[in-house]
Amino acid sequence: GAGVSQSPSNKVTEKGKDVELRCDPISGHTALYWYRQSLGQGLEFLIYFQGNSAPDKSGLPSDRFSAERTGGSVSTLTIQRTQQEDSAVYLCASGLAGGTSYEQYFGPGTRLTVT
């Protein structure tokens, strides 16, 4: 079956521009997560959506970062006024509430480069 998809796969932007990254979770998954992985760093949690509950934004590094999830499905991560330190691979994952393992299924990521 179809897994988690993300677009674009690569994005190069100039410092100060806004970018939008898209995530299409696995159909029926109610949980959706955004993580990022900087060069040489581990994976860092950004934001988490669970059903209709208010999202957990505790991992967002600054107010330039925001995310929304429309209709309980597709999610968009927006970074405003991008900075060079925002360069990273942004990973989206989805999960099935009530599953037996609460495992998360990851997409291939979007590689963001801020020049």
Add this chain to the structure above:
Amino acid sequence: DAKTTQPTSMDCAEGRAANLPCNHSTISGNEYVYWYRQIHSQGPQYIIHGLKNNETNEMASLIITEDRKSSTLILPHATLRDTAVYYCIVRRYSGNTPLVFGKGTRLSVIA
């Protein structure tokens, strides 16, 4: 969630068993041990999880010590495609909470 400690890197000969250790001495009673791996340029992939009993699936086996302070992930017959970074994560089994990744172990399977 409790902190985990893993070796930075390990090598394993192709066809041999790969044994990846993880220390989680501060694990609490309601925390599970999860393993994920990340193959180069891909997103992480779930492998296995367990509470206190040993677990086995089609990918690997998980051995958890009786005091639950450490565990070992076993890939019984490592192949070149198993070369990846392996993450041991301790997590409460209370729903779809975010994963907290450490540095992991970089496993290199050598032909």
